[in-house]
Amino acid sequence: MTDQRRAVLSAAEQALNAGDLFSRVSAGLRRLVPFHSAVWTAADPETGLITAPMLVENVGSGEGCYAYWESELLEENIVPFRELARATVPAAGLRAATGGLPARSARFRRLLLGQGVHDELRAVLRIGGRPWGLVSLFRTTDAFRPDEIALMAGLSRPLAACLRGFARPPESASRTDAPAPGLILFDASGEAMSANDEARQHIALLPKGPSFPTALGLKLPIWVVGTAFQARAVGEGRAHHGNARVRIRTTEGRWLACHASCLTGPGGSPGPVALVIEPAAPADLAVLVAEAYGLTSRELQITQLIARGMNTSEIAAALFISPHTVRDHLKAVFAKARVSSRGELVGRLFAEHYWPALPGRVPR
Known part of the structure; x- marks a missing residue:
């Protein structure tokens, strides 16, 4: 070096x-x-x-x-x-x-x-x-x-x-309720033309950064605007791959998913962009959490099956590997997540980070 x-x-x-x-x-x-x-x-x-x-x-x-x-x-x-x-x-x-x-x-x-x-x-x-x-x-x-x-x-x-x-989530996530999905509509020129109250609540939780005033009296962070830009690029045929989706961490340490799509206008031309911002679901965060903890794809698979309540033999049968291999992978996962039991693992990677905004939902 x-x-x-x-x-x-x-x-x-x-x-x-x-x-x-x-x-x-x-x-x-x-x-x-x-x-x-x-x-x-x-x-x-x-x-x-x-x-x-x-x-x-x-x-x-x-x-x-x-x-x-x-x-x-x-x-x-x-x-x-x-x-x-x-x-x-x-x-x-x-x-x-x-x-x-x-x-x-x-x-x-x-x-x-x-x-x-x-x-x-x-x-x-x-x-x-x-x-x-x-x-x-x-x-x-x-x-x-x-x-x-x-x-x-x-x-x-x-x-x-x-x-x-x-990117690793905090070990103690906030348990306060989160708003329902928010919706923002952008016209064909990229101007925000309407937003619901839930969108305003979510945006209020985003960290400080470059933001831009709108006619709605709402300042939109660049991360939200950028997602809408990407949706326009896809709708106009400028982006041939990739999707308009991003995860954003709130000031409370939780994750929101922001995704947008370009609607079809008259004659099939690109129309307005609809953007949804909502609490991130398990599918939104699986790869992010796995990467943050340094889990391999196999280790993530095993962790997800543990969260479903499967035992070692059931996991081995589902993945066509030996129980001994499952235990070896699980040992590595414990070390990376700094836990010592399956219950701690599910709590650390799933209960604390995937569902903090959904009271009453308990992983199996």
Whole structure:
């Protein structure tokens, strides 16, 4: 490990949460890779869409942030995050990627150039093929050098591992009731045109971050707006894969699922977007919790069967493995979840995190 990487990761190890991680790493990285402004955001590991928290440094007004993510999801750009997430190297400089012609990117022409940006270095923080964070660094003079891009790429996996750990739900979740599903409708131009009271209640529980006023008197966080953008992209045929779905953690430590779809307008044209925000169901959180605790797919299977009340022999028969193998997997799960019994395991991964908002529902 180079001294540069070690310095940045040392700062990351002191972080208390994802937001603190972004602040510490950004400050440490700025001394090694100078930049004028930056955007650091968590990402949903299944869809790659932005989620809380987000750190925006010297980017300007909220409208600029709105336009940045609108361009990312609805325009043709060079090295979009969705492609960078699958690339061999998870970091790229805009000028390097365009052969010194950044104006090939709609994002640069429409937004960055007018803000005095000379180059953008973006990276996906990923581990195991899943993106946990997205980073954009902006420089007003000089292009990002190959060694600077390589440094950012080398930080991708270790920083993603930190973010994955912070995604782990708290050991004692709030048991207060949560509102029923909320609904927000956006017109064909992307303006919010109606919302129910439940949506307002859910949004009030979301952490602070870039948000945008609407004619409804409701400020919508960028994570909600971004999900609506993705639904529009799918409806307009701009996104050929992926869905408009993201998990967002509330200030109470619980998880909400935000998902949107583009309705059909007259003549089959894309119409309004309907967005639902509601307490996350077990299916919404299974992969997220498994990844946060470092469970393998087999360990997650066994844990889910335990939550259904199955004993070792029944699990072995269902998965076509030996009881001894089940016990070995279960031992590993206990160590990762820091529990010593099946009851503790179900309480830690399921009762506390999957159903805190559904009083009276008890897992078998």
